[in-house]
Amino acid sequence: MxxxxxxxxxxxxxxxxxxxxxxxxxxxxxxxxxxxxxxxxxxxxxxxxxxxxxxxxxxxxxxxxxxxxxxxxxxxxxxxxxxxxxxxxxNRTRPVKNNNDVCRVCKKGGDLLLCDTCPRSFHRECAREPSIRRGKWQCKYCQRSLKVKGKSADSLAAGGATGNEPVARRSGMKPVENIVLGACVLCSCHEFSKNGFNNQTVIVCDQCEKEYHIGCLRKHNMADLKKLPKGDWFCRNDCKRINSLLKNLLSLEPETLSDDMLTFWRERLRKNNKSESDSNLDMKFVLLRGKSAARKSKKLLAQTVKIFHEGFDPIIDSTSGRDFIPSMVYGRKIWSQDFAGMLCAMLTIDSKVVTAGTLRVFDEDIAELPIVATRKSNQGKGYFQLLFTCIEKVLSSLKIKNIVLPAADDARSMWTQRFGFEMIAPDQLNELRQSCPAIMTFQGTSLLQKELVKAA
The missing domain is CATH 3.10.390 (SAND domain)
Incomplete structure (x- = not known):
């Protein structure tokens, strides 16, 4: 502590x-x-x-x-x-002196290396540092914030790291301690170079957020880059396809829910002895990217933040002290975690958000739904089930195979029984975390998965 x-x-x-x-x-x-x-x-x-x-x-x-x-x-x-x-x-002009007195990885004290940029401390072996050069030392979390990403050598790359260390108090969940460091998905090595352009330079796909060494891309015949490309860079054609289709979807006007969907919803309410007083609801599905949302859509994002704060305690980044929830909704960057690719899926009635979820599509294999919530006054009316149906429709149109989400123990049965999710096997979970470290996880939750499109 x-x-x-x-x-x-x-x-x-x-x-x-x-x-x-x-x-x-x-x-x-x-x-x-x-x-x-x-x-x-x-x-x-x-x-x-x-x-x-x-x-x-x-x-x-x-x-x-x-x-x-x-x-x-x-x-x-x-x-x-x-x-x-x-x-x-x-102390802005001086190194951080108030470092933790326990190791960030194993939570034990002893002879610790103190990061000169953030409050974290490490044992030499836990930091994977066989030797430390004289002068200032930065932990890997801080080093990652200096990586080069896509557009220019001056860009800072989040790199899809899960070193964000949010404190999640989601309805009583324990604080999360994400300590998995990102790595090149081809060689699994964490090392990188930030001095010029060479084989150890790391580039990040602008869709799936996976990291690659320039040399590994060349070795696996994926790309022979001579310099950092201008604009977006995609590691595969599928990532480029998904990115293009998402841009098209985000340019569309909000979609009015079909009569068939609303008829099924009303019938289900009647079976559960519930009713909706207004039979002529102007109900729409809205998909926004907070970072590029038009000014007229900002009020919907503000309503979404309010709904999330109704259901969850703040999810605080321990380094910057900022709340993750607004950053996820508005597509901002916190420390080493960049939420520019995060989308907001909402269900509105008369331009008022009643239920919403944050949604991020990585590649054709996986999408995540890390936070969902319904306005307290609208809970128990089946609105989220409508929203989730719309989300499934979008992901299926993109040919995304699976969607994952973190579920608390007391909510796991709801997701498995009502929405068709299932627990991820331990070996598959380890593989998922290695291949896609940007997935949001919270201690006290289990990652669940639902298959959307059958693998060929």
Missing amino acids: MIFRNHGLVFQEGGLPEKAKLTYIVRGKKMLVGYKSGSGISCSCCKTVLSPSQFEAHAGWASRRKPYEHIYTSNGMSLHEYAVSLKKKE
Whole structure:
């Protein structure tokens, strides 16, 4: 656990703005709301100004004794993470000194290598570093953020890494610790060169997000690149095909749901003794890419973020302190994870989002659906089943073979029984994580898979 003694920065000048909203959250539930008032928190229920510890006790969790880790700002950042970000700004011109006192990989202490760019620490063997040169040292997560990607030598590549280390509190799920490092899919080696263009230069496919050494591409007769290509680069014709078809789909207007689909939906509601009062709903399926969405579509993305925050605690990147949810929806980049390829699939009624999911298509073999949620007032009405039918239709049109998603233990039976998913076998799961490390995973969940198109 990080040794950090600068929590007081939150309530000092230059910290949280006055009257900033603060919420004590436990297992996805909002226990108590207050507002920053001077050096304390003004409780919304009793109007008393309390210290963070008193605020935690007032929320009924005095025994926890971790107020700064469970009190969140309105943008989904815990007070601890907010304090870390303030400290980083204070030390912007100096190396990070507040490194973790346990190894990032094995979680044990001892003789550790301290990254000079981020707070992570490693044993030499866990970092796979047989020798360390004198001077500054960067861990592989930080090195990856300096990789060259596609468009120019000055570009920074996320490379599809799962070194994002989000903290997922999805309805009580345990924090995730993604420690798998990306590698060339042809040689499985992590090493790369960021000095000029050579065989060890890494290039990333702009569709499937797989990484390749320039030399490995040449060795396997996949591409004989003499320099980094301008614009998008695709490792295979299938990736180019999928990318082109997705662009066409994203250019279309929202699709009004067919009468056949709505008739089936209403019939299912009747069988479950439920009804929809309005028989003339203007229900549409919307597919957007947040990064390139038109201004008129931004309000739908904002509604989607709100719906996700209704259902999930913030998913925080431990390095930047930013919430993953808006970044996934808007297609932004956080540290080493780039969500530019993430799509938002939504079901709207009268231009209001009722249910949504983040969707990412990698290649012809796999697509993922990492987060889904329905507006609380619209739950239990079968809207997500309609949305999932639309998503399946899109993926089938692209000839995508499988879709995967992370499911909590208490939701696994719903996905397997109602939507036709199944558990992924351990050997297949290991192979999937090696070939597609960008897939979002959360500790406390199981990756499920559904076959969409039968393999030839």
